[in-house]
Amino acid sequence: MMLTSTTPRSTRTTDPTTDPLTFGVGVRVTAAVMADDYAAILTRALADLDTTGLVVDTGDVSTYVGGAEADLLRHLTDLAQALAATEHHVTLTVHLSRGCPGEVACDLPGGAGPRAGDVPSPRTTGRWAAAEWALYPLADQGTSGVEPDHMRDIYAAIDHARELGTFRGSEHFVTRLEGDVGDVLATAVAGWVLVGRRVQHVTSHLTLSLNSPSHAAVTR
Amino acid sequence: MMLTSTTPRSTRTTDPTTDPLTFGVGVRVTAAVMADDYAAILTRALADLDTTGLVVDTGDVSTYVGGAEADLLRHLTDLAQALAATEHHVTLTVHLSRGCPGEVACDLPGGAGPRAGDVPSPRTTGRWAAAEWALYPLADQGTSGVEPDHMRDIYAAIDHARELGTFRGSEHFVTRLEGDVGDVLATAVAGWVLVGRRVQHVTSHLTLSLNSPSHAAVTR
Numbered sequence: 001m002m003l004t005s006t007t008p009r010s011t012r013t014t015d016p017t018t019d020p021l022t023f024g025v026g027v028r029v030t031a032a033v034m035a036d037d038y039a040a041i042l043t044r045a046l047a048d049l050d051t052t053g054l055v056v057d058t059g060d061v062s063t064y065v066g067g068a069e070a071d072l073l074r075h076l077t078d079l080a081q082a083l084a085a086t087e088h089h090v091t092l093t094v095h096l097s098r099g100c101p102g103e104v105a106c107d108l109p110g111g112a113g114p115r116a117g118d119v120p121s122p123r124t125t126g127r128w129a130a131a132e133w134a135l136y137p138l139a140d141q142g143t144s145g146v147e148p149d150h151m152r153d154i155y156a157a158i159d160h161a162r163e164l165g166t167f168r169g170s171e172h173f174v175t176r177l178e179g180d181v182g183d184v185l186a187t188a189v190a191g192w193v194l195v196g197r198r199v200q201h202v203t204s205h206l207t208l209s210l211n212s213p214s215h216a217a218v219t220r
Numbered sequence: 221m222m223l224t225s226t227t228p229r230s231t232r233t234t235d236p237t238t239d240p241l242t243f244g245v246g247v248r249v250t251a252a253v254m255a256d257d258y259a260a261i262l263t264r265a266l267a268d269l270d271t272t273g274l275v276v277d278t279g280d281v282s283t284y285v286g287g288a289e290a291d292l293l294r295h296l297t298d299l300a301q302a303l304a305a306t307e308h309h310v311t312l313t314v315h316l317s318r319g320c321p322g323e324v325a326c327d328l329p330g331g332a333g334p335r336a337g338d339v340p341s342p343r344t345t346g347r348w349a350a351a352e353w354a355l356y357p358l359a360d361q362g363t364s365g366v367e368p369d370h371m372r373d374i375y376a377a378i379d380h381a382r383e384l385g386t387f388r389g390s391e392h393f394v395t396r397l398e399g400d401v402g403d404v405l406a407t408a409v410a411g412w413v414l415v416g417r418r419v420q421h422v423t424s425h426l427t428l429s430l431n432s433p434s435h436a437a438v439t440r
Binding site: 100 | 248256277282313315326394428429433434435
């Protein structure tokens with residue numbers, strides 16, 4: 001890590017889109033377990049999660065996880081499956097981001113360009129989820145790549161959701177997804193990666209409901 | 221309501237920015253109560269909430285609430301205060317939107333222009349919250365008003381958070397807010413209204429943590 005402090009970012013010659021952490025590829029996750037002993041349940045569920053290739057920083061509101069897209073999807077799928085396996089009602093709030101690392105301001109304020117990449121494949125978990133999804137291509141000063149157009153990009157991502165079989169319809173402000181939680185998470189990650197091929201700074205928010213009593217008729 | 225079906229939107233002469241529901245002003249909220257009897261606790265907490273002036277549609281992932289900005293903030297503050305008063309650990313996921321009503325596509329696809337309005341005042345609740353906040357001015361085809369610039373608008377909103385005393389710092393992808401939950405919610409609503417004076421389509425996501433055991437040292 002000392003290399004970073006002796007080699008200022010501005011003098012580097014490498015493409016900032018190639019390294020996921022330099023490009024700010026990551027997710028914030030909040031897991032809420034509807035149980036009196038939620039802390040113990042959460043600790044047990046998270047104990048065996050594979051964090052290979054990922055940077056993890058746990059906070060009181062959410063946990064930040066940084067790394068490449070395929071590693072993030074693997075981790076999110078493992079997490080959701082472990083939480084679903086507790087059989088408790090759980091909500092999972094997922095906030096994906098790419099192209100704007102740093103704090104208030106982006107360390108890559110436009111000019112870096114979009115990051116190309118493959119769409120990671122879903123892993124089937126046998127666990128069902130309902131979710132609400134929003135996807136945001138963002139216009140920052142000095143944006144490079146194709147200019148963002150929220151609706152144009154939403155349509156492309158929804159077409160992909162239809163192919164994955166998770167698209168269920170549109171609600172106010174969100175797209176409703178249903179299905180195996182591995183497919184639902186893969187839908188959100190795929191839309192975010194697909195739009196991210198053309199636009200530098202893209203975020204996506206997904207709220208998932210697992211083991212809801214109101215899902216019993218659908219899933220059992 | 222019959223007037224709507226006999227008077228198609230396209231033939232109306234009124235400004236679509238003046239009516240909050242026509243302009244798509246609303247919020248989706250997910251409340252998660254960390255308790256075995258979460259359903260009963262939630263039902264009791266929500267029973268006496270004032271929904272004057274609001275349209276409410278409860279779903280299995282979130283509840284949609286539509287209406288004017290001041291009514292939305294009043295309702296969110298009442299809701300958060302009632303949930304905090306249960307003394308259970310609660311997370312609240314809040315997704316504000318304006319300027320893009322309808323389903324997948326906006327019914328106002330640009331051209332409507334931004335909606336002017338006053339910043340609603342906070343109501344102090346005596347209940348403390350930590351929160352993570354993101355704010356998104358969105359570029360849609362045919363956008364009118366000032367073109368979105370995510371970073372320019374974020375700075376203006378953060379200045380306002382500093383004035384309200386809720387700004388605590390910047391994390392990956394989000395701004396951390398702390399304080400009375402009435403002030404924290406008012407900060408997010410204010411940023412969204414302020415940016416919304418210049419940009420038609422603006423969304424904001426806020427995740428709040430109430431009664432967390434890890435907050436005991438801060439708040440008691």
